[in-house]
Amino acid sequence: MADSAPKPSSSVKLVLLGEAAVGKSSLVLRFVSNDFQENKEPTIGAAFLTQKCNLPTRTIKFEIWDTAGQERFASLAPMYYRNAQAALVVYDLTKPTSLIKAKHWVAELQRQASPGIVIALVGNKLDLTNDGAAGGGAAGAGACDDDDAAAAAGEDAAGDARKITTEEAKEYADEEGLLFFETSAKTGYNVTEVFTAIANAIPETSLKTNRGPGAAHGARHEQPGIDLGRQDDGASRDNCAC
Amino acid sequence: MESLSDIHWDVVISGTGLQQSLLALALSRSGKKILHIDSNDFYGGTEASLGLQDAASWVSRIEAGGGGGLLKSAAIWRPEDSTGLAASRQYYLALAPQVVHARSRLLEQLVSSRAYRQVEFLAVGSSYVFKPASEPTQPAALVRIPSTREEVFSTTAVSTKEKRLLMKFLKFVLDHDSSPQQETWHPYAEKPLSALLSEAFNMGEELQKLIYTLTLSLNPGINTKDGLAVIRRHISSMGVYGPGFAAIYPKWGGLSEIAQVSCRACAVGGGVYMLGTGIQSTEVVEGGVKLELTSGDAIRTRLLVRASEDAASGMPVIRRLVAVTNSSFDSLFEPAVEGAPRPAVAIIAYPAGSLSTAAGKASEHPVYLSAHSSETGECPAGQSVLYLTTNASPDAQELLGRALDAFLDAAKPSAQQEVRVLTKLEYEQGSGGSSVLITQGPILTFQATTPSIAFSDSVLDPIRSAWKKILGDEAVDDEYLTFSDREGAADDDDDVYEQ
Ligand SMILES: Nc1nc2c(ncn2[C@@H]2O[C@H](COP(=O)(O)OP(=O)(O)O)[C@@H](O)[C@H]2O)c(=O)[nH]1
Ligand SMILES: [Mg+2]
Numbered sequence: 001m002a003d004s005a006p007k008p009s010s011s012v013k014l015v016l017l018g019e020a021a022v023g024k025s026s027l028v029l030r031f032v033s034n035d036f037q038e039n040k041e042p043t044i045g046a047a048f049l050t051q052k053c054n055l056p057t058r059t060i061k062f063e064i065w066d067t068a069g070q071e072r073f074a075s076l077a078p079m080y081y082r083n084a085q086a087a088l089v090v091y092d093l094t095k096p097t098s099l100i101k102a103k104h105w106v107a108e109l110q111r112q113a114s115p116g117i118v119i120a121l122v123g124n125k126l127d128l129t130n131d132g133a134a135g136g137g138a139a140g141a142g143a144c145d146d147d148d149a150a151a152a153a154g155e156d157a158a159g160d161a162r163k164i165t166t167e168e169a170k171e172y173a174d175e176e177g178l179l180f181f182e183t184s185a186k187t188g189y190n191v192t193e194v195f196t197a198i199a200n201a202i203p204e205t206s207l208k209t210n211r212g213p214g215a216a217h218g219a220r221h222e223q224p225g226i227d228l229g230r231q232d233d234g235a236s237r238d239n240c241a242c
Numbered sequence: 243m244e245s246l247s248d249i250h251w252d253v254v255i256s257g258t259g260l261q262q263s264l265l266a267l268a269l270s271r272s273g274k275k276i277l278h279i280d281s282n283d284f285y286g287g288t289e290a291s292l293g294l295q296d297a298a299s300w301v302s303r304i305e306a307g308g309g310g311g312l313l314k315s316a317a318i319w320r321p322e323d324s325t326g327l328a329a330s331r332q333y334y335l336a337l338a339p340q341v342v343h344a345r346s347r348l349l350e351q352l353v354s355s356r357a358y359r360q361v362e363f364l365a366v367g368s369s370y371v372f373k374p375a376s377e378p379t380q381p382a383a384l385v386r387i388p389s390t391r392e393e394v395f396s397t398t399a400v401s402t403k404e405k406r407l408l409m410k411f412l413k414f415v416l417d418h419d420s421s422p423q424q425e426t427w428h429p430y431a432e433k434p435l436s437a438l439l440s441e442a443f444n445m446g447e448e449l450q451k452l453i454y455t456l457t458l459s460l461n462p463g464i465n466t467k468d469g470l471a472v473i474r475r476h477i478s479s480m481g482v483y484g485p486g487f488a489a490i491y492p493k494w495g496g497l498s499e500i501a502q503v504s505c506r507a508c509a510v511g512g513g514v515y516m517l518g519t520g521i522q523s524t525e526v527v528e529g530g531v532k533l534e535l536t537s538g539d540a541i542r543t544r545l546l547v548r549a550s551e552d553a554a555s556g557m558p559v560i561r562r563l564v565a566v567t568n569s570s571f572d573s574l575f576e577p578a579v580e581g582a583p584r585p586a587v588a589i590i591a592y593p594a595g596s597l598s599t600a601a602g603k604a605s606e607h608p609v610y611l612s613a614h615s616s617e618t619g620e621c622p623a624g625q626s627v628l629y630l631t632t633n634a635s636p637d638a639q640e641l642l643g644r645a646l647d648a649f650l651d652a653a654k655p656s657a658q659q660e661v662r663v664l665t666k667l668e669y670e671q672g673s674g675g676s677s678v679l680i681t682q683g684p685i686l687t688f689q690a691t692t693p694s695i696a697f698s699d700s701v702l703d704p705i706r707s708a709w710k711k712i713l714g715d716e717a718v719d720d721e722y723l724t725f726s727d728r729e730g731a732a733d734d735d736d737d738v739y740e741q
Contacts, residue, residue, distance in 0.1 A: 044510070045510060045728070047356075047359075047506075047728045068506060068510045069509055069514065070509050070515045073515060073519070074517065074518070075515040075516055075517040077285050077506060078494075079502040079506070080506060082494065083362075111329070111331050224364050224583050224586060225362050225364065225493075225583070226363040226484060226583060227483075228349060228352065228363060229353065229359070230483075
């Protein structure tokens, strides 16, 4: 494979949505840095994070936008999710209200986002359930070396905090045509799988080649857009310097 | 999570209009504890963009007296047969559809703060002058205004002699601060621009109308000093960001988008956001202000920044009519020169005197119509949004209606096509006393800005004053709104997930 021509690479804007504290930022941190911070809000402090996902025929460069806490008081701006090509709508398996909130976000995306948007419904905190321990194996963690995975095994005895069955959520996801995963940002279980599945599901037609950071934004409307970063200093010929 | 009252806030910003939002952007890397609230459940204040349903509730609130002293006489209209109108959320009706010139400091600041990367900008295309019908043989027409050398050469709108005058004038404007040119216009500085044009340049009335339109001013008597400054801004902006256009427009509802992007930047920096939350009561106390929020939270802050909702008497009041139509008016949005991006906005000027009421009274003020194509995201494909603005007066409502009808007639793609207005929104909007920031102890107040056709940089000055006040000794002038990129790029190639 060493001599193969470089694969086409495309930027995809991916947004996170869901109730506060379901683990959105933790999922990003796990995916991008393979890290987890217990009992602590991970600080993202970036407009977006980037992470590449290598598929057999192409490379997807995710620009992952976190809510920056604006979901806490229902204050997310439309500009946040309007141009997204992919969305992770996250709920907490141990918190029934969070699935209701997730359904609200799915409906909002279906109304407001780009028509071809790929949405994944993600039930997080699987490690707090009985099957979470079983699922915590390193095999589930894809290419990342997941040292933390074993930690989940200790929670067998802790009892099952699950409040939302897999069937219930899966049935809803199927009805709405969403990808569906149960994950643990804590153990890393299924996290990479979510992003890989999204990368695979992005229709080829909604992709375009990279133009650098920020390129994913408004990908569909390349033609009329003006790039303020490229000021044309030699423009004075067009000025009426009669 | 820490409750709001546990935190001793450095600054509470009330309202998410453009000024408050740009202030939030300016403070986004300061490490200050910022709470940013808005009593509306949308961003943007008087610069918001609204879906149809939002617009209807906005109108009801104003009619119930909720517009402060700034907004009044609001109404929304839909025909009985509303076929053709898409779902409410497919529309973004801009309350501030201003175009922004390439040479505006706003764009400089959006670039230096890196906020521009999250906004999609579109080209503003040609301006046109509305020429009323004269005699039965000459129907009303839209005359494209030439504002580049190429356009002046190619236009058929003016005679060869007028072309020469126009060239001479445009050249003069670009150079109007040099001393020989100053001699020409200084005697006219405080006189109406029309005096300079007719006396120093020998221009006839028609040519004067073309030039006046380049000012995009609502004031028919704009003086020479101000008039030349804005025409110069227009001409020197030409070509800065690409060939064939001088101004740009943020997609999805104009300045609203800049407000949203600025607020997000502040949130990324740790600012806390609460929509649908206003201030119930304010009490100045030792070391700051005690606030009771409509959410029931009682909080303390060192400083409070807010915007006045009062209109100052004697300051301009505009009347606006927003109309969604079932036609895309494609021919208005042709690029001015080859290789130019396709414009999404076109401006049509109706000089004073070019419209009249049913009673036969001629218009005393100019009217401007900004036509937005669906490329702005403000309406679905195949439709357009028209924003008409003039100074408020007893005749203004009728004259805007006439301007709209005249436009639909003159710009109609073909005699067969039936062009319909699908919905209309109208209101009056006042403005504050001046652009100076008002400081009363720990409370800083922005005065309402004057709604204009082109964005005016004077809006930016009080933001900087507020920023300095909040940061005190920590404020470094050269670093105002100057930030590096904040994209947490992972080490690219060695950290790729393989399938
Ligand atoms: N047990 C467990 N805790 C998690 C998991 N993901 C996140 N958390 C915790 O849940 C809390 C909220 O996480 P955060 O990522 O800040 O949620 P966000 O508000 O949705 O971004 C933090 O205390 C995290 O440590 C998970 O998979 N399992
Ligand atoms: Mg978070």
